[in-house]
Amino acid sequence: MRSRLRSDYAFSRLAVLLRGLLVFALMALCLPCRAQADPPPVLFEGELRILTSALAVPGPELEYPADRPATKVRLPDDWWVSRPKADGPVWYRLTFDAPAQPDRLLAAYIERVCSNAEIHLNGRIIYSGGRMTEPVTRNCHYPQLVSLPAGLLHDGENVLDIKVMGYALQKVSTRQRSGGLSVVKVGPQAVLEAEYASDRFWSLTMVEVITVATTMLGLLVLCLGWLNPREPHLLWFGLMTLMWNVMSVRILARDLPLDNGTVELLLGAGWAAVTALSVQFLLSHANLRSRTIEICLMLQCALVPMTLVLAGPHRLFVVMSAWQLLMVCEVIATMGLYLFAVWHHRKEEFWLMAVTLFGLGALLVLERAVQHDLLDPLRPNLAHFAMPAVFLVLGTRQLRSFSRALQDAEAARNSLESRVAEATAEMERNYAQMAELRVEQVTEKERKRIAGDLHDDLGAKLLTIVHTSESERISSLAREALEEMRLSVKGLTGKPLPVADALADWRAETVLRLGQAGVEADWRSPTEDLTQQLSARAFVQTTRILREAISNVIKHSGASHCKVRCTLGESDFVLVVQDNGKGIPMELDGKLDRGHGMASMKHRAKQMQGQCLVESGPGYGTVIRLTLPL
Amino acid sequence: MNKILLLEDLPEIRSWLKALALQVFPNAQVSEAARVHDALALVSAERFEVALIDLGLPDGSGVDVVAALRENQPEAQSVVVTIHDDDDHLFPALQAGAFGYLLKEQPREHFVEQLQRISQGEPPLSPSIARRVIAYFAAQNKPQERPQALPHVSLTDRENEVLLWVAKGFTLPEIGVQLNLSRHTIADYVKQIYRKLNVSSRAEAALEAQRLGLFRR
Numbered sequence: 001m002r003s004r005l006r007s008d009y010a011f012s013r014l015a016v017l018l019r020g021l022l023v024f025a026l027m028a029l030c031l032p033c034r035a036q037a038d039p040p041p042v043l044f045e046g047e048l049r050i051l052t053s054a055l056a057v058p059g060p061e062l063e064y065p066a067d068r069p070a071t072k073v074r075l076p077d078d079w080w081v082s083r084p085k086a087d088g089p090v091w092y093r094l095t096f097d098a099p100a101q102p103d104r105l106l107a108a109y110i111e112r113v114c115s116n117a118e119i120h121l122n123g124r125i126i127y128s129g130g131r132m133t134e135p136v137t138r139n140c141h142y143p144q145l146v147s148l149p150a151g152l153l154h155d156g157e158n159v160l161d162i163k164v165m166g167y168a169l170q171k172v173s174t175r176q177r178s179g180g181l182s183v184v185k186v187g188p189q190a191v192l193e194a195e196y197a198s199d200r201f202w203s204l205t206m207v208e209v210i211t212v213a214t215t216m217l218g219l220l221v222l223c224l225g226w227l228n229p230r231e232p233h234l235l236w237f238g239l240m241t242l243m244w245n246v247m248s249v250r251i252l253a254r255d256l257p258l259d260n261g262t263v264e265l266l267l268g269a270g271w272a273a274v275t276a277l278s279v280q281f282l283l284s285h286a287n288l289r290s291r292t293i294e295i296c297l298m299l300q301c302a303l304v305p306m307t308l309v310l311a312g313p314h315r316l317f318v319v320m321s322a323w324q325l326l327m328v329c330e331v332i333a334t335m336g337l338y339l340f341a342v343w344h345h346r347k348e349e350f351w352l353m354a355v356t357l358f359g360l361g362a363l364l365v366l367e368r369a370v371q372h373d374l375l376d377p378l379r380p381n382l383a384h385f386a387m388p389a390v391f392l393v394l395g396t397r398q399l400r401s402f403s404r405a406l407q408d409a410e411a412a413r414n415s416l417e418s419r420v421a422e423a424t425a426e427m428e429r430n431y432a433q434m435a436e437l438r439v440e441q442v443t444e445k446e447r448k449r450i451a452g453d454l455h456d457d458l459g460a461k462l463l464t465i466v467h468t469s470e471s472e473r474i475s476s477l478a479r480e481a482l483e484e485m486r487l488s489v490k491g492l493t494g495k496p497l498p499v500a501d502a503l504a505d506w507r508a509e510t511v512l513r514l515g516q517a518g519v520e521a522d523w524r525s526p527t528e529d530l531t532q533q534l535s536a537r538a539f540v541q542t543t544r545i546l547r548e549a550i551s552n553v554i555k556h557s558g559a560s561h562c563k564v565r566c567t568l569g570e571s572d573f574v575l576v577v578q579d580n581g582k583g584i585p586m587e588l589d590g591k592l593d594r595g596h597g598m599a600s601m602k603h604r605a606k607q608m609q610g611q612c613l614v615e616s617g618p619g620y621g622t623v624i625r626l627t628l629p630l
Numbered sequence: 631m632n633k634i635l636l637l638e639d640l641p642e643i644r645s646w647l648k649a650l651a652l653q654v655f656p657n658a659q660v661s662e663a664a665r666v667h668d669a670l671a672l673v674s675a676e677r678f679e680v681a682l683i684d685l686g687l688p689d690g691s692g693v694d695v696v697a698a699l700r701e702n703q704p705e706a707q708s709v710v711v712t713i714h715d716d717d718d719h720l721f722p723a724l725q726a727g728a729f730g731y732l733l734k735e736q737p738r739e740h741f742v743e744q745l746q747r748i749s750q751g752e753p754p755l756s757p758s759i760a761r762r763v764i765a766y767f768a769a770q771n772k773p774q775e776r777p778q779a780l781p782h783v784s785l786t787d788r789e790n791e792v793l794l795w796v797a798k799g800f801t802l803p804e805i806g807v808q809l810n811l812s813r814h815t816i817a818d819y820v821k822q823i824y825r826k827l828n829v830s831s832r833a834e835a836a837l838e839a840q841r842l843g844l845f846r847r
Contacts, residue, residue: 456686459713460640466735467646482735486715500798504757507799515801516740527798 042096048187051075051160055093058083064091064120064161076112079179080169080373088115088165088179089132096160096186098153106148107189109196112182113164114140115260120161121152132165134259140177141203141251145196147189160184171313173264173271173320175371204252210388211248217395218242224402231405233285237398240277241391247274248388261313265305268320272304275327282334286341300327321371328364335361352397360390443494451489458485483547491540496533499573499630503530503566506543510550514562517554519579525566532568532630541604542575542628545612548597549577549624557581557622568630572610575626584616601626632658635681637669637695638711639688643734647682647711650738654745655680666690673698678706680749683728685712685719693726700727700828709748717758721766725831729753729824752802752817753824760796763827770830783830785823792819 041053055070056077070093073082077092098106108119116137119127127146130137148158166179185192222238225231247270256263276297283289304323311319335357342350363386369375462485465478503525514521534542553562559581567574584598598614601624605612610628632655638644641664648660661676663669666689672678673695681699683692696708710723710731720731730753732744744754767785785793788809795805806816 452686455713460643463713463734464640464642468642479735479737482713490716501757501761504761504797504799508757508796508801511799511801511804523799 045185046187047191048185049096051094051096051184051186053094054162054181054184056082057091057093058086058089059091060089061091063123064093064159064163075184076182077180079166080175083168083179085168085170087167087171090164090166090179092162092164092181094160094162094184095157097156098148098158098186104188104190105150106153106186107192108146108148108160109185109187109192110144110146110162110182111185111199112140112180113144113162114166114177114180116165117144117181118163119144119146120163121148122154122159123161124152126152130255132163135256135263136165136260138177138250138254138256138263142254143196143199143203145189145192148186160186167260168314170315170317171260171264173267173316173324175317175373177264178317207248207251207388210392211245211252214241214388214391214395215245217392217399218245221395221398224399228402231402232289233281234398234402236277236281236284237394240274240281241395243270243274243277244387244391246270261316264316264320265308268308268316268323269301269305271320271324271327272301275330276301278331279334282331282338286338287345288337288341324371325368328368331364332361349397349401352393356390356393356397360387363387363390447489447492450492454485454489484544487540487543491536494536496535497539498530499532499534499568500530502534502539502542506546506566507564510546510564513550513554519553519559520561522561522563523566524564526568530568532573534630538608538628541608542626545601545604545626546575546577548601552584552597552622553577553579553581556584559621572627572629575628577624577626578621580621583618583620583622584614632680633676633678634658634660635663635669635672635676635678635683635695635699635706636660637663637666637682637687637692638684639664647734650742650745651680651682653742654749664688666692666694669695670698673702677703681706681708682711682732683708683723684734685710685714685723693723696723696728697726700832707749709745715756717756717762720756720759721762724759724763724824724827727828727832729821751821752813753820755796755802755820755823757797757799760793763823764790764793764797766827767830770834783826783833785826789819789823789826792816793823 041051043050043052052075054073054075054077056073057065057068057070059065059068073092079086079088079090083090110117113129116129116132116139117127118125118129118132126149127144129139129142129144162181162184164179164181167177169175169178172178185195218238218241220238221234222242225234225236225238228234247267250263250267258266279293279297280289283293307319307323308316339350339354339357342353366375459482462478462482466475466482469475469478507523507525511521511523550562553559557579559579561580563576563578565574565576565578601614602612605626605628608628610626612627613625614622615625616622634651634655636644636648636651638647644662644664648662651660652658658680661672661678663672664687666687669683669692678699681695683695685692692710692712696710699706699708708728710720710728711734712719712731713734714720715733720728723731730744730748732741732748732754734741736744747754771784791809792805795808796802800808802816802820803813805811806813809816
């Protein structure tokens, strides 16, 4: 709703703008062209004679009807001015002086004769532009260069009769197509040839070249649009360009197998199609497509030929002019809407499109001004090749944005690929984690089962031994076995343990045991926050070593005091157990008593790539120093 | 005269425990059970002051008996007597209302001493249990994890402090020295911790049961 209001607003603003523009253009361009004084009948321009005056007699005769009254006309003679309601043919008689035996070949050059002409020199036909009856050859855009055979030239005054076949303005759709004769230039053929070639180049060759170029472009864009249904504006642009080029055929093709009325009717329908396609292109490019507008455009395409038929061949121009004015307004309004949308959504495109569309709009307004006789037709007709030039700009723009879109798509594809790869990696990771988790769960379950079995069977039996054995030694061994079993079960978890928790457990056990045995305990370990982890195996083995060391202190040393020091390094940790007991007695072979479990302590330390050093001497107490990598 | 419930499936151990119980409570009357089922029947029939309860039993877990005692005879002191020393086994029993635990393989004199302490209101507390209790209350105190309807049971600063010291491996007497508190006061803190753990756990369990539509009065 809101965008609708906005576009209405844009329309009304545009209309005001256009009116201003039109008035300005008229003031700037019309004023100088109208005020012209009556020129002399023959002007001399270097070697050229420019014939600006003729006697005109309408009539279908085969020769200049000298017997009928002639009117004197000034060239260029535009029929819409001199005979607005009448068709051709019209005979023109021009006279010029020429030397009898000119040193160079002479020629006559007619910039514009519409629609076709036959030329007689001194009563003898020397040139025909094509068919003079329906379908009349369409030479309106073709300049005519006619050689004047030296044999036919008289010394002195020569008579050039030109029979022009054309149509009244109301029977054609554009002013350029209505009958008329421009000034005739007579002079050396070489000189006129150059002017002819230049005119022909700008009026026709250029149109041909551009038509071919834009046709290729249009086809290319059409193909792209066809292959990319999501970019409908490409399709519209291709169709618009091709349609315009079909319309260009009216300029280039001289002999069409259709009479004038039919051709003009088709052209009218063609303009409606071009308008519809342009509007569709601009709207879809700005993502502003509306079903209503589409229907209206289709309706217009049908209505234009219908109204032309209904109005009849004698009111073709006025009806077509009204239609074309409407179409130009439609296109310009759409341009405004388009620029408005682009300004809000794609600023980077705005300026190029603005300049192009303003140029196009100005051309359309100028063309309209010409058709409404507010401006003299410009030669060469700007619209014939300026419009395709605009298409060229628009087309390359489309191609560029398309290739950019391709690049974007490529980039998007790459990023998508990498994202897919990431997602795949993530999934694989998750899967691995899940598998790991599952293994962990199964392991945990199994561990619990084993632990339960051990406790229920082995534990119960050991416990029974502990509490029923007569021998203190056996029950103590069974108790140790039970503790050992419990520790083994703990080691089964495989879960690493924070060093801080391990230290706390060791401390509690050590202090409790020493306290129960009446040995003063002095435990020191790092108190700051410890982040290191200890593997389950390291924990279990260290617990065993520490337990053994403390057991030795309690059972054998006779110490009253036991110091335990624990320090953590970068990559290892050190546990020192020192007592003030009587030390470990040497065996005969110089080794320490095996009964004190020293060998198993050392063995356990070695298993974990660590070492366990024992320093002891009779009377000096014992120091056990355990170093383990973390 | 004390009445003692003794739940233990191994006959030798049961008689050993009975002897110890009688050593601590000389004139007590000991009701023995070898299964959870029998123990529950005894709980509903008689009133006990002390209960020695084994956890791993042929027909279930002693935790159920602890819970039943806590529910029906709140004044009874449940002591878990077990071969398991890990918090996975002990913590649920403590949550259910056990007032301490004893490891069965301990020498007679240690066992007696600890049982005496428990009966005098000085339950033991190991570092791993303390860590578990800390983690439990930390989770309870996170508002987003705690249901609104749950009564808020939280530990005092002192109780927390005691727990932290225990978790670091300090013994209760050591903590008393550290905090300049009497042994009796420290024991009271530990008792409070056990009580709050049980209250909070029971409330949580009740709420969970209500949520599942299982709650019956």
